[in-house]
Amino acid sequence: MQSPRRNAEGRPLGTCDPSSSGSPAHGGGSRFEFQSLLSSRVPGADPISARLRSSESPVHRRGSFPLAGAGSPQTLPPQLPEEDRIDLNPSFLGIALRSLLAIDLWLSKKLGVCAGESSSWGSMRPLMKLLEISGHGIPWLLGTLYCLSRSDSWAGREVLMNLLFALLLDLLLVSLIKGLVRRRRPAHNQMDMFFTVSVDKYSFPSGHTTRAALVSRFILNHLVLAIPLRVLVVLWAFILGLSRVMLGRHNVTDVAFGFFLGYMQYSIVDYCWLSPHTAPVLFLLWNQP
Ligand SMILES: CC(C)=CCC/C(C)=C/CC/C(C)=C/COP(=O)(O)O
Numbered sequence: 001m002q003s004p005r006r007n008a009e010g011r012p013l014g015t016c017d018p019s020s021s022g023s024p025a026h027g028g029g030s031r032f033e034f035q036s037l038l039s040s041r042v043p044g045a046d047p048i049s050a051r052l053r054s055s056e057s058p059v060h061r062r063g064s065f066p067l068a069g070a071g072s073p074q075t076l077p078p079q080l081p082e083e084d085r086i087d088l089n090p091s092f093l094g095i096a097l098r099s100l101l102a103i104d105l106w107l108s109k110k111l112g113v114c115a116g117e118s119s120s121w122g123s124m125r126p127l128m129k130l131l132e133i134s135g136h137g138i139p140w141l142l143g144t145l146y147c148l149s150r151s152d153s154w155a156g157r158e159v160l161m162n163l164l165f166a167l168l169l170d171l172l173l174v175s176l177i178k179g180l181v182r183r184r185r186p187a188h189n190q191m192d193m194f195f196t197v198s199v200d201k202y203s204f205p206s207g208h209t210t211r212a213a214l215v216s217r218f219i220l221n222h223l224v225l226a227i228p229l230r231v232l233v234v235l236w237a238f239i240l241g242l243s244r245v246m247l248g249r250h251n252v253t254d255v256a257f258g259f260f261l262g263y264m265q266y267s268i269v270d271y272c273w274l275s276p277h278t279a280p281v282l283f284l285l286w287n288q289p
Contacts, residue, residue, distance in 0.1 A: 100253070101253075104251050104252050104253045105186075105251060107252050108186055108245055108250070108251040108252050109186070109188065111242075111245045111246055111252070112186065112188050112189075112245060112246060112247070112248035113246055114128045114243075114246045114247050114248070115186075115188040115189065115190065115246075115247060115248025116188070116190060116248070119248075121246070124246075125247070128243045128246055128247045129247070131239065131240050131243045132193070132194070132208065132240075132243065132244075132247065132249075133194060134236070134240065135208040135209075135211050135212050135240045136194060136195070136208070137167065137170075137171055137207070137211065138194075138195055140167055140211065140215065141164075141167055141168075144160055144163050144164045144167060145164070147160050148160045148161065148164065154276065154283075157283070158274070158275055158276070158283075159222050161274055161282065161283070162218075162269060162273060162274050163215075163218060165269060165272075165274060166214055166215075166218055166265065166266070166269040167211070167214075167215075169265060169268065169269065170207075170210050170211055170214050170262070170265055171207075173210075173261065173265065174199075174205060174207045174210055174261070175197070175199045177204065177205060177261075178199040178200070178202040178203075178204065178205070178207075179199050179202070181202065181204045182202050183202055183203050183204035183251075183254070184201075184202065184203065185201065185202070185203040185249060185250070186203070186248055186249075186250070186251055188248045189203075189247070189248040189249050190248070193249070203249070203250050203251065203254045204251075204253070204254045204257065205254050205255075205257040205258040205261050206241065206244045206249070206250045206254045206255045206257075206258035207258070208240055208241075208244055208249075208258070209237075209240065209241040209244060209250075209254075209255045209258025209259055209262060210258045210259075210261045210262035210265065211262065212236065212237035212240040212241060212258075212259075212262065213237055213241075213258065213259045213260075213261070213262025213263050213265075213266075214262040214263075214265045214266050214269075215237075215262075216233045216234060216236065216237040217262070217263060217266040218266055218269070219233050220233060220234075221266075221270070237259075241255045241258065241259060242255070244258075
Protein backbone atom coordinates (compact mmCIF):
# COMPACT_ATOMS: atom_id res chain seq x y z
CA MET A 1 0.00 0.00 0.00
CA GLN A 2 1.22 3.50 -0.88
CA SER A 3 1.89 5.75 2.10
CA PRO A 4 0.30 9.24 2.01
CA ARG A 5 2.38 12.18 0.79
CA ARG A 6 3.96 14.05 3.70
CA ASN A 7 5.26 17.56 4.28
CA ALA A 8 8.76 18.53 5.37
CA GLU A 9 7.86 17.91 9.02
CA GLY A 10 6.67 14.41 8.20
CA ARG A 11 2.91 15.18 8.61
CA PRO A 12 0.53 13.75 6.01
CA LEU A 13 -0.73 16.47 3.60
CA GLY A 14 -4.37 17.51 4.07
CA THR A 15 -4.38 17.28 7.84
CA CYS A 16 -4.78 20.39 9.89
CA ASP A 17 -2.40 21.57 12.50
CA PRO A 18 -3.75 24.81 13.93
CA SER A 19 -0.35 25.83 15.19
CA SER A 20 1.28 25.34 11.82
CA SER A 21 2.49 28.47 10.06
CA GLY A 22 4.09 26.73 7.08
CA SER A 23 3.36 28.03 3.60
CA PRO A 24 3.01 25.80 0.52
CA ALA A 25 6.52 26.93 -0.41
CA HIS A 26 7.78 25.60 2.87
CA GLY A 27 6.12 22.28 2.54
CA GLY A 28 2.74 23.24 4.09
CA GLY A 29 0.86 22.56 0.82
CA SER A 30 -2.65 21.85 2.19
CA ARG A 31 -5.60 24.27 2.04
CA PHE A 32 -6.01 24.02 5.84
CA GLU A 33 -2.47 25.16 6.43
CA PHE A 34 -2.95 28.09 4.00
CA GLN A 35 -6.05 29.19 5.90
CA SER A 36 -4.29 28.95 9.21
CA LEU A 37 -1.46 31.03 7.73
CA LEU A 38 -3.95 33.76 6.82
CA SER A 39 -5.63 33.90 10.19
CA SER A 40 -2.43 33.83 12.20
CA ARG A 41 -0.30 36.21 10.13
CA VAL A 42 -2.77 38.82 8.81
CA PRO A 43 -4.05 41.02 11.61
CA GLY A 44 -7.82 41.18 11.52
CA ALA A 45 -8.33 38.50 8.88
CA ASP A 46 -11.04 36.97 11.07
CA PRO A 47 -14.54 38.51 10.75
CA ILE A 48 -14.45 40.16 14.19
CA SER A 49 -11.29 42.16 13.64
CA ALA A 50 -12.39 42.97 10.05
CA ARG A 51 -15.56 44.50 11.49
CA LEU A 52 -13.51 46.44 14.04
CA ARG A 53 -11.34 47.89 11.31
CA SER A 54 -14.30 48.84 9.17
CA SER A 55 -15.79 50.77 12.06
CA GLU A 56 -12.52 52.61 12.56
CA SER A 57 -12.42 54.09 9.07
CA PRO A 58 -15.32 55.44 7.01
CA VAL A 59 -13.33 54.72 3.87
CA HIS A 60 -13.24 51.05 4.75
CA ARG A 61 -16.99 51.04 5.39
CA ARG A 62 -17.59 51.92 1.75
CA GLY A 63 -14.92 49.73 0.16
CA SER A 64 -15.73 46.35 -1.31
CA PHE A 65 -12.48 44.71 -2.28
CA PRO A 66 -12.24 40.93 -2.32
CA LEU A 67 -9.44 39.05 -0.60
CA ALA A 68 -7.07 39.82 -3.48
CA GLY A 69 -4.23 41.31 -1.43
CA ALA A 70 -4.29 38.95 1.50
CA GLY A 71 -0.95 40.35 2.62
CA SER A 72 -2.23 43.93 3.08
CA PRO A 73 -4.79 44.26 5.87
CA GLN A 74 -6.26 47.54 4.41
CA THR A 75 -7.85 45.72 1.43
CA LEU A 76 -9.92 43.17 3.33
CA PRO A 77 -13.70 43.39 2.77
CA PRO A 78 -15.98 45.27 5.11
CA GLN A 79 -18.91 43.31 6.49
CA LEU A 80 -21.73 45.71 5.62
CA PRO A 81 -25.03 44.25 4.42
CA GLU A 82 -25.86 45.11 0.81
CA GLU A 83 -29.04 47.04 1.57
CA ASP A 84 -26.99 49.57 3.56
CA ARG A 85 -24.92 50.31 0.49
CA ILE A 86 -28.05 50.84 -1.59
CA ASP A 87 -29.39 53.33 0.92
CA LEU A 88 -26.09 55.16 1.21
CA ASN A 89 -25.57 55.44 -2.55
CA PRO A 90 -28.95 55.89 -4.25
CA SER A 91 -28.32 56.41 -7.95
CA PHE A 92 -29.83 59.29 -9.84
CA LEU A 93 -31.67 56.82 -12.09
CA GLY A 94 -33.10 55.04 -9.02
CA ILE A 95 -34.43 58.29 -7.56
CA ALA A 96 -35.85 59.36 -10.93
CA LEU A 97 -37.60 56.00 -11.41
CA ARG A 98 -39.06 55.97 -7.91
CA SER A 99 -40.32 59.53 -8.32
CA LEU A 100 -41.86 58.68 -11.70
CA LEU A 101 -43.60 55.66 -10.21
CA ALA A 102 -44.92 57.71 -7.29
CA ILE A 103 -46.29 60.36 -9.68
CA ASP A 104 -47.71 57.58 -11.88
CA LEU A 105 -49.61 55.98 -8.98
CA TRP A 106 -50.87 59.31 -7.67
CA LEU A 107 -52.04 60.53 -11.09
CA SER A 108 -53.62 57.18 -12.01
CA LYS A 109 -55.62 57.19 -8.79
CA LYS A 110 -56.74 60.78 -9.43
CA LEU A 111 -57.79 59.94 -13.01
CA GLY A 112 -59.57 56.72 -12.05
CA VAL A 113 -62.87 58.56 -11.85
CA CYS A 114 -64.93 55.69 -13.33
CA ALA A 115 -63.28 52.91 -11.33
CA GLY A 116 -66.56 52.06 -9.57
CA GLU A 117 -70.23 52.91 -9.72
CA SER A 118 -69.79 55.12 -6.66
CA SER A 119 -66.78 56.98 -8.11
CA SER A 120 -67.14 60.66 -9.01
CA TRP A 121 -67.82 59.86 -12.70
CA GLY A 122 -69.34 56.45 -11.98
CA SER A 123 -72.32 57.15 -14.26
CA MET A 124 -69.89 57.20 -17.24
CA ARG A 125 -68.73 53.67 -16.49
CA PRO A 126 -71.07 51.90 -18.98
CA LEU A 127 -69.83 54.18 -21.77
CA MET A 128 -66.22 53.45 -20.83
CA LYS A 129 -66.96 49.74 -20.87
CA LEU A 130 -68.43 50.07 -24.36
CA LEU A 131 -65.18 51.70 -25.46
CA GLU A 132 -63.36 48.82 -23.78
CA ILE A 133 -65.19 46.30 -25.98
CA SER A 134 -64.38 48.37 -29.08
CA GLY A 135 -60.67 47.74 -28.40
CA HIS A 136 -60.93 44.13 -27.24
CA GLY A 137 -58.96 41.46 -29.09
CA ILE A 138 -61.88 39.12 -29.76
CA PRO A 139 -64.08 41.46 -31.89
CA TRP A 140 -61.03 42.59 -33.85
CA LEU A 141 -59.84 39.03 -34.54
CA LEU A 142 -63.30 37.72 -35.42
CA GLY A 143 -64.09 40.79 -37.52
CA THR A 144 -60.86 40.47 -39.51
CA LEU A 145 -61.40 36.74 -40.09
CA TYR A 146 -64.96 37.38 -41.23
CA CYS A 147 -63.89 40.12 -43.67
CA LEU A 148 -61.11 37.87 -44.99
CA SER A 149 -63.63 35.12 -45.70
CA ARG A 150 -65.86 37.59 -47.59
CA SER A 151 -63.13 39.45 -49.44
CA ASP A 152 -63.04 38.83 -53.19
CA SER A 153 -60.10 41.01 -54.21
CA TRP A 154 -56.40 40.28 -53.93
CA ALA A 155 -55.67 43.76 -52.60
CA GLY A 156 -58.32 43.47 -49.89
CA ARG A 157 -57.11 40.03 -48.88
CA GLU A 158 -53.54 41.27 -48.62
CA VAL A 159 -54.48 44.12 -46.30
CA LEU A 160 -56.67 41.89 -44.13
CA MET A 161 -54.03 39.17 -43.95
CA ASN A 162 -51.58 41.74 -42.64
CA LEU A 163 -54.12 43.11 -40.18
CA LEU A 164 -54.58 39.57 -38.85
CA PHE A 165 -50.81 39.19 -38.56
CA ALA A 166 -50.63 42.55 -36.74
CA LEU A 167 -53.34 41.54 -34.24
CA LEU A 168 -51.66 38.22 -33.49
CA LEU A 169 -48.24 39.85 -33.13
CA ASP A 170 -49.77 42.35 -30.71
CA LEU A 171 -51.34 39.61 -28.58
CA LEU A 172 -48.03 37.75 -28.49
CA LEU A 173 -45.85 40.73 -27.57
CA VAL A 174 -48.25 42.11 -24.96
CA SER A 175 -48.59 38.67 -23.31
CA LEU A 176 -44.81 38.28 -23.28
CA ILE A 177 -44.19 41.68 -21.70
CA LYS A 178 -47.04 41.29 -19.20
CA GLY A 179 -45.64 37.91 -18.16
CA LEU A 180 -42.13 39.31 -17.80
CA VAL A 181 -42.96 42.57 -15.99
CA ARG A 182 -45.84 41.20 -13.87
CA ARG A 183 -47.07 44.58 -12.72
CA ARG A 184 -50.32 44.28 -10.78
CA ARG A 185 -53.36 46.26 -11.88
CA PRO A 186 -54.19 49.30 -9.71
CA ALA A 187 -55.78 48.46 -6.37
CA HIS A 188 -58.93 50.43 -7.24
CA ASN A 189 -59.61 48.31 -10.38
CA GLN A 190 -62.66 46.01 -10.40
CA MET A 191 -61.72 42.89 -12.32
CA ASP A 192 -64.95 42.69 -14.34
CA MET A 193 -63.48 42.65 -17.85
CA PHE A 194 -65.01 40.72 -20.71
CA PHE A 195 -63.05 37.59 -21.78
CA THR A 196 -59.53 37.77 -20.39
CA VAL A 197 -56.63 35.33 -20.44
CA SER A 198 -54.31 34.58 -17.51
CA VAL A 199 -51.71 37.31 -18.19
CA ASP A 200 -54.46 39.91 -18.18
CA LYS A 201 -54.26 40.04 -14.41
CA TYR A 202 -51.14 42.14 -15.11
CA SER A 203 -51.33 45.71 -16.29
CA PHE A 204 -48.08 46.62 -18.09
CA PRO A 205 -48.56 47.40 -20.93
CA SER A 206 -52.21 48.10 -21.68
CA GLY A 207 -53.27 45.63 -24.36
CA HIS A 208 -56.24 47.74 -25.40
CA THR A 209 -53.95 50.71 -25.92
CA THR A 210 -51.35 48.83 -27.98
CA ARG A 211 -54.17 47.51 -30.16
CA ALA A 212 -55.74 50.95 -30.52
CA ALA A 213 -52.42 52.52 -31.55
CA LEU A 214 -51.56 49.66 -33.91
CA VAL A 215 -54.97 49.41 -35.57
CA SER A 216 -55.42 53.15 -35.96
CA ARG A 217 -52.00 53.53 -37.58
CA PHE A 218 -52.82 50.56 -39.79
CA ILE A 219 -56.17 52.06 -40.87
CA LEU A 220 -54.70 55.49 -41.52
CA ASN A 221 -52.06 53.92 -43.76
CA HIS A 222 -54.19 51.45 -45.68
CA LEU A 223 -57.70 52.83 -45.94
CA VAL A 224 -58.63 55.86 -47.96
CA LEU A 225 -60.71 57.91 -45.52
CA ALA A 226 -62.06 61.45 -45.47
CA ILE A 227 -60.31 63.80 -43.04
CA PRO A 228 -63.14 63.77 -40.41
CA LEU A 229 -63.00 59.99 -40.32
CA ARG A 230 -59.23 60.05 -39.95
CA VAL A 231 -59.60 62.42 -36.99
CA LEU A 232 -62.22 60.11 -35.52
CA VAL A 233 -59.85 57.13 -35.74
CA VAL A 234 -57.11 59.03 -33.89
CA LEU A 235 -59.62 60.28 -31.29
CA TRP A 236 -60.92 56.75 -30.76
CA ALA A 237 -57.40 55.47 -30.02
CA PHE A 238 -56.64 58.37 -27.70
CA ILE A 239 -59.92 58.15 -25.75
CA LEU A 240 -59.65 54.38 -25.50
CA GLY A 241 -56.21 54.76 -23.90
CA LEU A 242 -57.49 57.41 -21.50
CA SER A 243 -60.53 55.30 -20.62
CA ARG A 244 -58.22 52.51 -19.40
CA VAL A 245 -56.95 54.83 -16.66
CA MET A 246 -60.41 56.29 -15.96
CA LEU A 247 -61.83 52.78 -15.50
CA GLY A 248 -59.02 52.10 -13.05
CA ARG A 249 -57.73 49.23 -15.20
CA HIS A 250 -54.29 50.78 -15.69
CA ASN A 251 -51.73 53.25 -14.47
CA VAL A 252 -50.75 56.11 -16.76
CA THR A 253 -47.37 54.55 -17.60
CA ASP A 254 -49.07 51.30 -18.77
CA VAL A 255 -51.06 53.33 -21.26
CA ALA A 256 -48.19 55.59 -22.31
CA PHE A 257 -46.00 52.56 -23.02
CA GLY A 258 -48.99 50.90 -24.74
CA PHE A 259 -49.21 53.77 -27.25
CA PHE A 260 -45.48 53.55 -27.89
CA LEU A 261 -45.51 49.76 -28.31
CA GLY A 262 -48.56 49.78 -30.60
CA TYR A 263 -46.95 52.45 -32.76
CA MET A 264 -43.74 50.42 -33.02
CA GLN A 265 -45.65 47.22 -33.76
CA TYR A 266 -47.09 48.82 -36.87
CA SER A 267 -43.52 49.58 -38.02
CA ILE A 268 -42.70 45.86 -37.60
CA VAL A 269 -45.79 44.85 -39.59
CA ASP A 270 -44.96 47.34 -42.31
CA TYR A 271 -41.38 46.07 -42.45
CA CYS A 272 -42.48 42.40 -42.70
CA TRP A 273 -45.44 43.17 -44.99
CA LEU A 274 -46.95 39.92 -46.28
CA SER A 275 -47.79 39.89 -49.99
CA PRO A 276 -48.33 37.26 -52.68
CA HIS A 277 -44.64 37.86 -53.55
CA THR A 278 -43.14 37.60 -50.04
CA ALA A 279 -45.50 34.89 -48.70
CA PRO A 280 -47.04 33.13 -51.75
CA VAL A 281 -47.87 29.95 -49.82
CA LEU A 282 -50.02 31.85 -47.34
CA PHE A 283 -52.04 33.51 -50.07
CA LEU A 284 -52.45 30.31 -52.08
CA LEU A 285 -53.60 28.46 -48.99
CA TRP A 286 -56.19 31.08 -48.25
CA ASN A 287 -57.56 30.80 -51.80
CA GLN A 288 -58.14 27.06 -51.65
CA PRO A 289 -61.83 26.18 -52.02
C1 LIG B 1 -56.53 33.79 -30.24
C2 LIG B 1 -56.57 34.28 -28.85
C3 LIG B 1 -55.78 33.56 -27.81
C4 LIG B 1 -57.27 35.37 -28.54
C5 LIG B 1 -57.32 35.96 -27.20
C6 LIG B 1 -57.96 37.29 -27.31
C7 LIG B 1 -58.03 37.91 -25.97
C8 LIG B 1 -58.67 37.19 -24.87
C9 LIG B 1 -57.49 39.09 -25.78
C10 LIG B 1 -57.43 39.73 -24.44
C11 LIG B 1 -57.95 41.09 -24.55
C12 LIG B 1 -57.78 41.75 -23.23
C13 LIG B 1 -58.82 41.58 -22.21
C14 LIG B 1 -56.66 42.47 -23.00
C15 LIG B 1 -56.41 43.20 -21.76
O1 LIG B 1 -56.28 44.53 -22.11
P1 LIG B 1 -55.70 45.56 -21.09
O2 LIG B 1 -55.82 46.89 -21.78
O3 LIG B 1 -56.54 45.51 -19.87
O4 LIG B 1 -54.28 45.19 -20.85
